[in-house]
Amino acid sequence: MIDFHLDLRSGVSPYQQLVQQVQRALRLGLLSVGDQLPTVKEVVSKLAINPNTVLKAYRELEHLGLVTPRPGVGTFVTQSLAGESLAAHEPLRAELRAWLAKARQAGLDPDSIEALFMTTFREATEVTR
Amino acid sequence: MTPVLRSDGLTKRYGRRPALSDATLSIPAGRIVGLVGPNGAGKSTLLSLIAGIIAPTSGTIEVLGSQPAASAAQLAKVGFVAQDTPVYSALSVGDHLRLGARLNPKWDDLLARQRIEQVGLDLAQKAGRLSGGQRAQLALTLAAAKRPQLLIFDEPVASLDPLARRAFLQSLMEFVAELEVSVILSSHLLGDLERVCDYLVVLVGSRVQLAGDVEDLLEEHRRVIAARGELDSLPPGIEVIQADHTARQSTLVVKDTTGLLAQVVPAADVERLDLEDMVLAYLTRAASITAAAPARRHTEQPLEAQR
Numbered sequence: 513m514i515d516f517h518l519d520l521r522s523g524v525s526p527y528q529q530l531v532q533q534v535q536r537a538l539r540l541g542l543l544s545v546g547d548q549l550p551t552v553k554e555v556v557s558k559l560a561i562n563p564n565t566v567l568k569a570y571r572e573l574e575h576l577g578l579v580t581p582r583p584g585v586g587t588f589v590t591q592s593l594a595g596e597s598l599a600a601h602e603p604l605r606a607e608l609r610a611w612l613a614k615a616r617q618a619g620l621d622p623d624s625i626e627a628l629f630m631t632t633f634r635e636a637t638e639v640t641r
Numbered sequence: 642m643t644p645v646l647r648s649d650g651l652t653k654r655y656g657r658r659p660a661l662s663d664a665t666l667s668i669p670a671g672r673i674v675g676l677v678g679p680n681g682a683g684k685s686t687l688l689s690l691i692a693g694i695i696a697p698t699s700g701t702i703e704v705l706g707s708q709p710a711a712s713a714a715q716l717a718k719v720g721f722v723a724q725d726t727p728v729y730s731a732l733s734v735g736d737h738l739r740l741g742a743r744l745n746p747k748w749d750d751l752l753a754r755q756r757i758e759q760v761g762l763d764l765a766q767k768a769g770r771l772s773g774g775q776r777a778q779l780a781l782t783l784a785a786a787k788r789p790q791l792l793i794f795d796e797p798v799a800s801l802d803p804l805a806r807r808a809f810l811q812s813l814m815e816f817v818a819e820l821e822v823s824v825i826l827s828s829h830l831l832g833d834l835e836r837v838c839d840y841l842v843v844l845v846g847s848r849v850q851l852a853g854d855v856e857d858l859l860e861e862h863r864r865v866i867a868a869r870g871e872l873d874s875l876p877p878g879i880e881v882i883q884a885d886h887t888a889r890q891s892t893l894v895v896k897d898t899t900g901l902l903a904q905v906v907p908a909a910d911v912e913r914l915d916l917e918d919m920v921l922a923y924l925t926r927a928a929s930i931t932a933a934a935p936a937r938r939h940t941e942q943p944l945e946a947q948r
Contacts, residue, residue: 520835561837563817
């Protein structure tokens with residue numbers, strides 16, 4: 513079961529954060545077809561947020577064709593985002609780990625590593641777009 | 642659907658001192674409304690008017706379609722928890738539940754007892770010996786078990802530690818999810834409001850400064866950062882709420898209901914605001930107007946022009 517969290521400093525609205533967290537979990541294969549999302553009451557009592565926020569996020573996910581509500585039962589995943597690339601995740605993660613170890617050995621602190629990664633990531637994705 | 646609150650020119654004066662001036666609001670049902678403003682802004686006055694504890698000096702107010710406290714049926718529709726969540730200190734938790742059952746026609750005893758058990762309160766415990774967090778949970782349970790259509794809280798979490806505050810808000814949100822009740826609560830804690838509220842009313846100096854759906858409001862407000870002078874003439878429809886200038890740079894908080902902002906300012910200069918920054922802009926503006934007010938008769942500009 514997916515566990516939601518909320519970052520109020522992120523500038524992303526709470527409902528969008530919930531949507532993004534489900535999408536991320538689907539991409540990473542943490543959620544797959546047939547899995548149930550937490551009930552509105554469960555999310556609300558964990559995060560202390562407005563039930564309307566959760567309902568709105570679930571409606572958006574439904575609109576995106578990713579989940580389907582079954583009245584009286586709950587909300588279920590109907591489409592995965594992981595696709596065929598999922599098999600490639602593990603070897604890539606191992607390479608990334610090795611790279612992170614190298615960066616730490618070279619004396620970079622976590623902030624510098626993140627900054628380096630993000631700037632490179634942005635440059636690279638801008639070119640391929 | 643009948644609005645939870647509809648008021649027109651709602652005013653309450655104590656002697657000559659205005660506690661609430663000319664409040665015109667229309668708040669839809671099913672919302673969690675955050676009422677914010679500094680001390681003495683009129684928050685408690687507005688909440689007391691909604692609950693029907695006090696009567697307006699002028700103007701009209703309708704709560705769930707009727708005049709506040711006009712009948713027993715109307716009283717049953719509204720649950721009000723006053724500041725510091727008062728309870729009867731000599732009575733036990735169980736006594737409070739029995740009292741609630743005797744006094745409220747639609748009392749939901751199962752709901753009350755389940756909740757008391759869930760938050761770990763001892764029925765035999767005297768309410769005077771409860772911690773602040775426990776007292777708040779008891780007051781919330783009593784108000785919710787009344788099964789009202791509207792729950793009103795005046796600063797429910799102000800005196801609670803962060804853990805008790807979170808627990809209270811969790812309980813409140815569970816009740817909202819379960820009971821489909823509308824909520825109006827006042828608070829200083831903007832972070833909490835950002836989590837729970839989907840409708841906002843900002844009150845400063847007895848006047849409503851801002852009211853609306855939180856997402857709409859956040860969509861309308863932007864921070865614009867540009868070279869000094871570049872933003873001196875913005876098209877009508879874009880209202881400057883707050884402006885800070887350094888020698889070279891201007892930082893503005895603007896309200897744009899026209900969508901014109903994107904046409905006159907490059908996107909790179911525009912940032913979204915979070916609820917806290919948006920509210921602070923209004924509080925700052927109102928504070929500077931109040932500070933400037935005594936000098937008003939010496940200046941030629943009318944006060945409105947400063948806004």
